[in-house]
Amino acid sequence: MSTPTSLRRGLRSVTAGVIGAVGIVSSVTACGAPAASDSAAAATETVTTTPASEPATTASDARTARYARAVLAGGFPPVVPDPTLFAVGEGVCRQLAAGTPDAVVLEQLRPVSDYAASLSGGALTGESAAQLLLSAARTDFC
Known part of the structure; x- marks a missing residue:
């Protein structure tokens, strides 16, 4: 079939x-x-992982602590974490070492300084907070 x-x-x-x-x-x-x-x-x-160098970390922590104390003493509110303060301080020092004019550095600090000023209860303006970050970096961080 x-x-x-x-x-x-x-x-x-x-x-x-x-x-x-x-x-x-x-x-x-x-x-x-x-x-x-x-x-x-x-x-x-x-x-x-092993830490790259313990003394460098301690030195950076000490610098950050000095920087934080300086900006807090100037009325900067405690709203910026230490790693951010360290980065801000490092950036300011690099800019100053490169010869960047203060006006340019202050302008670059405005996002952080405006944020801090908004939480300072009127104690700081964005401009004064930026000046505080710059001055404290120059005297207590660099």
């Missing part, structure tokens, strides 16, 4: 569909397996 042509085409189509589905499932499963083993390998990987 011969199979009609339309039935043969239908069987081929179903067979191709099943083979395609098996291929997709196996490739999805295969793609998922390495990711699990990669994350397991990453979870067991240990990364250690």
Whole structure:
């Protein structure tokens, strides 16, 4: 008995569909397996770091503490974290060492100084806070 042509085409189509589905499932499963083993390998990987130099950190902490005391004594509110104060002080010192005019440095300090002035309860203006950051950096940080 011969199979009609339309039935043969239908069987081929179903067979191709099943083979395609098996291929997709196996490739999805295969793609998922390495990711699990990669994350397991990453979870067991240990990364250690050592401080570059302890004295430099201590020196920078001392400079930052002096700078913070100086700006706080001038009425600057305690709203700027130490790492930010350190970055501000470093930036001011670099600009001064490069010969940048005070007016330019003051303008660059305005985002931080305006923020601090807005939280100073009227004790500082943005301009006076910027001047305070510059003066304190010059005398207590650089």
